[in-house]
Amino acid sequence: MTQPVFVYSDDLLNYKFSNNHPFNPLRLKLTYELLKTSGILSDDQIVKPRKATDEEIALVHSEEYIHAVKQAGEGTLPETQAANYGLGTEDTPIFSNMHDSSAWLAGATLTAVENVFEGNAKQALSLGGGLHHGFRGKASGFCIYNDSSIAIEYMKQKYNARVLYIDTDAHHGDGVQWAFYDDPNVCTFSIHETGRYLFPGTGNVSEKGAGRGYGLSFNIPVDAFTEDDSWIPILEKAIDEIARFFKPDVIISQNGVDAHYWDPLTHLSVTMKSYKKIPQLVKNAAHKHAEGRWIAVGGGGYDIWRVVPRAWSLIWAEMNGIDLKGPLPKEWLVKWQSRSPVDLAKKWEDSEDLYTPIPRKQEICDKNQLMLTRALQHIRNEQRSV
Numbered sequence: 001m002t003q004p005v006f007v008y009s010d011d012l013l014n015y016k017f018s019n020n021h022p023f024n025p026l027r028l029k030l031t032y033e034l035l036k037t038s039g040i041l042s043d044d045q046i047v048k049p050r051k052a053t054d055e056e057i058a059l060v061h062s063e064e065y066i067h068a069v070k071q072a073g074e075g076t077l078p079e080t081q082a083a084n085y086g087l088g089t090e091d092t093p094i095f096s097n098m099h100d101s102s103a104w105l106a107g108a109t110l111t112a113v114e115n116v117f118e119g120n121a122k123q124a125l126s127l128g129g130g131l132h133h134g135f136r137g138k139a140s141g142f143c144i145y146n147d148s149s150i151a152i153e154y155m156k157q158k159y160n161a162r163v164l165y166i167d168t169d170a171h172h173g174d175g176v177q178w179a180f181y182d183d184p185n186v187c188t189f190s191i192h193e194t195g196r197y198l199f200p201g202t203g204n205v206s207e208k209g210a211g212r213g214y215g216l217s218f219n220i221p222v223d224a225f226t227e228d229d230s231w232i233p234i235l236e237k238a239i240d241e242i243a244r245f246f247k248p249d250v251i252i253s254q255n256g257v258d259a260h261y262w263d264p265l266t267h268l269s270v271t272m273k274s275y276k277k278i279p280q281l282v283k284n285a286a287h288k289h290a291e292g293r294w295i296a297v298g299g300g301g302y303d304i305w306r307v308v309p310r311a312w313s314l315i316w317a318e319m320n321g322i323d324l325k326g327p328l329p330k331e332w333l334v335k336w337q338s339r340s341p342v343d344l345a346k347k348w349e350d351s352e353d354l355y356t357p358i359p360r361k362q363e364i365c366d367k368n369q370l371m372l373t374r375a376l377q378h379i380r381n382e383q384r385s386v
């Protein structure tokens, strides 16, 4: 059995908008070091990424947009034009060499794909990826090039693969959904906080795909304050039924961890319990339906000290069949506590009293359950009729 691959190098740390922007690449390094000091990431499992070529980026993005991103990174894109491409906004400001840094992230996810399809590994993790809001001709929500969309198109063209995309970020995976909305060989599933009060506002349960792709786009918008007790059983049902229905050749999972209670940008109440469970569910589905082929990418996550390193480490642990529990390594805590503005979490698990219980719990569970039913309705009907 081949061992999983961890795609990483310092080249991935240059995707940085500014010092006070919430999207902070330091979280990659924090995770890498946490895995190293935990003793569960060995040098022979690490693969250095490559940079995506312009042709590869153009599998999804327009040449005009790629050119604009290059110009922006060199400081030569006129301000009046930048807005047309979603560049230079508060969310997605222009930074030096932004094309190169973005191409490295896309290349990292392609490196993960190649390792899986060329037979070096069944599973690969590219935590620099997961930029699910990137559109064909427009940057959006901290995302410039959509590495997952590029990887999916690449897998389709080069390996003739049917791809299931599973997105558990707190925000709707809009960029990937719309890129493959009418594609019969790509199925997208996103669970996220309802778009009523949260960016990007889409991801309604009624968005089910179009044309030959109708019925292959799944959305479960959940209520604010949703907890593990609702999030986990819904995911368990959805992932199992969708994978069984679509029968993919490979699963690519986007692992934004901004649904955590501590995340400053969203309003959900998920804890480390969910972040331990999600990779288990995806891995099981990959084994049952895709001969074990699973590519995992990162995504959102804005409590970079207490949440992201622990949650992302759990994906790698699951790929390796390791159960992480109890205290975090002392060496890591000592090194990073002095730089962290908050008290670091000391254990892999969150404490049971992380937050004060809310009275509306049952109502939220019921509403979420209804969304699950509506999202899966058409495949359940189909199964009943055969």
Ligand SMILES: [Zn+2]
Pocket (backbone or CB within 6 Å): 169, 170, 171, 256, 258, 299, 300, 301
């Ligand atoms: Zn997000």
